[in-house]
Amino acid sequence: MxxxxxxxxxxxxxxxxxxxxxxxxxxxxxxxxxxxxxxxxxxxxxxxxxxxxxxxxxxxxxxxxxxxxxxxxxxxxxxxxxxxxxxxxxxxxxxxxxxxxxxxxxxxxxxxxxxxxxxxxxxxxxxxxxxxxxxxxNNALDNRYQSKGTLEQWRSNVAQLAENHSLLAFSLCTAFAGQLLDPLNQQGGGFHIKGSSSKGKSTALNLASSVWGNPKQFYRTWRATGNALEHTAYMHNDSFLVLDEIGDIANPKELGNVVYMLANGLGKGRMTKQITAKPMHQWKVIFLSSGEKSLKDIMTEQGQKTKLGQEIRLADIDIDQSEYGIFDGIDFAEDAPKQAIELSKRMADCYGVAGIAWLEYLTSNKGERMEEARELLDQYRQALTVNQSQGHIVRVANYFALVATAGELATKANITGWKAGTAFNAVQKVFNQWLGSFEQVGDYENREIVAHVKAFFEANESSRFEAITPDPDHIERINNRVGYWKIENGEKIFYVLPEQFKNEVCKGYDSRKAARALLAYNLLEHDTGKTSKTSKTARIPSRKNAVKVYAVKEAIFSWEA
Structure with missing residues (x-):
């Protein structure tokens, strides 16, 4: 050669x-x-x-x-x-x-x-x-960040059509939020648009996708295993991920864990062919999902119960009750279906340019941009959490505030073509809609934990608790014991050792939170004069000295959420 x-x-x-x-x-x-x-x-x-x-x-x-x-x-x-x-x-x-x-x-x-x-x-x-x-x-390239047309075309022909429609504007703003996660030290999270067929879910997802690429190619689907979705999230790190039709997930039973994984940004550890540990994939991502069913619907069908942590990591936005579906009204075509068609036609001619303009804006002076973003985030979080004190509500409000921050900054960068305040107003309207339909309000987290503890006692009262003073005529054989019981002042009290309380009774939950929740509902005895404590000093068989236990009252059986 x-x-x-x-x-x-x-x-x-x-x-x-x-x-x-x-x-x-x-x-x-x-x-x-x-x-x-x-x-x-x-x-x-x-x-x-x-x-x-x-x-x-x-x-x-x-x-x-x-x-x-x-x-x-x-x-x-x-x-x-x-x-x-x-x-x-x-x-x-x-x-x-x-x-x-x-x-x-x-x-x-x-x-x-x-x-x-x-x-x-x-x-x-x-x-x-x-x-x-x-x-x-290191393998076949999978690049979905494609572009066509000009920013001016996308701004006037696509983005400005969404300005008067809160759900569309909100969806579009989510596409800009991922780049703010790491610089502002925020955790990822998702939003799920739930609605029956022909309500415009795909239109919202396509609109958001058009920020970064061809709407027909940029989106991903839930039709994958957890491992495959882990790789997908990694490929969208610090950015935006679209997942279509949650009902198509390959293994519905793992949906709850997948939601945790996507939002928490941490994959599974694995071994290489050389039997060495591969670094775990890590990412931060904002993801927008759609489906005819909600996370709760699918998990219920699988005989599972959603946890509060799952429902706040994937905020459910139900559009079934909206007269025009994803639209607030009819303003640029004869009816809602024709508006969706018109928007899709326009997105086919220009896409991907807004995302590049957004990155150029952020990198032109990253420090200054992020300082401004931090101030806006604090301002919008406070505005959304007025009269709200519950931790899980504040956390979801923070996700929405981040989306509003991204939308307003993109507007300031002359990317959306909207009036100032449009992004925040749209986000606030969608947040209030979510809050109005969210079932888990008030002290829901405490009630969820106490319900879990109650279920444990209902299932194991007679099989895993041993009487402190046994009946000599009816000796019980207790296998896999988690604690003891005794009668005090006419009430049955269950004594649970700390490790058993943590690993068995409160399995899947924070045992410290569980103890505080039981105490809040007056279901836990504690040492006199120590109201800040949750344990009780007691004497139990086979122990020479008194030990600390969690003393759960029999009233747990009659407690109702």
């Missing part, structure tokens, strides 16, 4: 006659890539497609240790023409592997913030103080 120049490889036959062989359209090796530990080496490539659009892509050297199919697929998808014969393919791969360059770049395998640079699979926005930072694919 002599050279790869432009589109041809120059070779010589056995007679010394030079021949040209087409290998590929021109591809430039810009730099060698590696991570912070000087591992995960690769190459940074640059080329132009037939439309003259420039592409850059970093690819791991791992891809060169196979037949190169994944490598060729990734490049062909982005406009590189590669000769079909095996000889040419081998030469192409050899060129990319062996080309020498003195330039180096830092590679990352996670999209999102890296200092002041926001990394997408296909481009980086912002400037690093040191090396060029690039996203490097």
């Amino acid at each position: 002599k050279s790869l120049c432009n589109k041809a490889f120059v070779d010589e036959d056995k007679n010394g006659i030079s021949q040209k062989r087409f290998i590929s359209s021109p591809v430039l090796v810009v730099a060698k890539t590696r991570d912070n530990s000087s591992n995960n080496w690769g190459v940074l490539l640059k080329w132009k497609d037939d439309n003259g659009v420039e592409h850059t892509q970093a690819l791991s050297m791992e891809l060169f240790q196979t037949d190169g199919a994944d490598l060729r697929k990734a490049l062909s998808y982005q406009g590189v023409m590669i000769a079909p014969d095996q000889r040419a393919r081998n030469l192409f791969q050899c060129y990319l592997m062996s080309y020498q360059t003195g330039q180096y770049a830092l590679c990352v395998d996670r999209v999102g913030w890296h200092d002041d640079v926001f990394v997408l699979p296909h481009k980086q926005i912002g400037q690093s103080s040191s090396d060029l930072i690039v996203y490097q694919a």
Whole structure:
């Protein structure tokens, strides 16, 4: 091999006659890539497609240790023409592997913030103080951040149609919120639009998707396992994830755990083929979901009960009672279905440009932008939590306030084309709608915990508690004992040892919260004069000295939520 120049490889036959062989359209090796530990080496490539659009892509050297199919697929998808014969393919791969360059770049395998640079699979926005930072694919590239049209087109033809419709405006604002999570030290969370068919759920999801890519391709579905959704969330780190039709989840029984996983941003630890621990995937993401059923509906069908933590991590927004579904009224077509059709037509012509403009705005002066965002978040949180003191309500209000902050900043950046205040007003209206239909108000968390404890005693009263003063004529055999019982002042009291209370009675809940909840409902005895304590000093069989126990009153059986 002599050279790869432009589109041809120059070779010589056995007679010394030079021949040209087409290998590929021109591809430039810009730099060698590696991570912070000087591992995960690769190459940074640059080329132009037939439309003259420039592409850059970093690819791991791992891809060169196979037949190169994944490598060729990734490049062909982005406009590189590669000769079909095996000889040419081998030469192409050899060129990319062996080309020498003195330039180096830092590679990352996670999209999102890296200092002041926001990394997408296909481009980086912002400037690093040191090396060029690039996203490097270790497998087939799955880039859904595509764009078409101009920001002006999207602003006037798409975003401004949503300005007078609170649910649409709210949905659009969620698409801008993910980039604020990490800089503002916020946790991820989700919103679920529930409604019957033809209520406009897909229109809301498509509108939000249009901020970042083609609405028909950017969205994901719930039709996946928990492991697959973990990878999906990781690919949308520090950004926005759309999940369509919650009823299609592959394993409905794991839905509750998946909601926790998506919102908490932590995947499962796994082992590599070399039996070493792989780093757990971590992410922060705002996700927008849809479905004809709610989280609670699906879990109930599976014989499960939703926990408060699950319902506040995926706030349910029911649109079935709305006269016009996802719309507040009829203002740009003859009826709601035609408005949805009109909006879809417009989104097909311009998408993905708003997200890039948003990132350019945030990275132009990240420190100043985030300080302003922090002030707005505090302001909107206070406005939404007036007369609200319950911790779980305040937490959900914080999610909504973050969405309002993102929407107002995007408006200030001249991305939405809305009037100032539009985003917050829309978010406030949707929050009030959620609050009005939310069943778990007041001290619901305490009631949920006490109901759980009551169920344990109902199931185990006679099988796992031993009498402190047994009847010699009726000796009971207690297996897997969790505590004792005795009669005091005509009432049966159950003594539970601390570890059993934590691991058995309160399994799945915080035992300290459980003790305080029982105390609040006067279901727990405690040592006299120690009202701040929840334990009682008691003597039990087989212990020489008195020990601390949780003394649960028999009244637990007659308690009602």
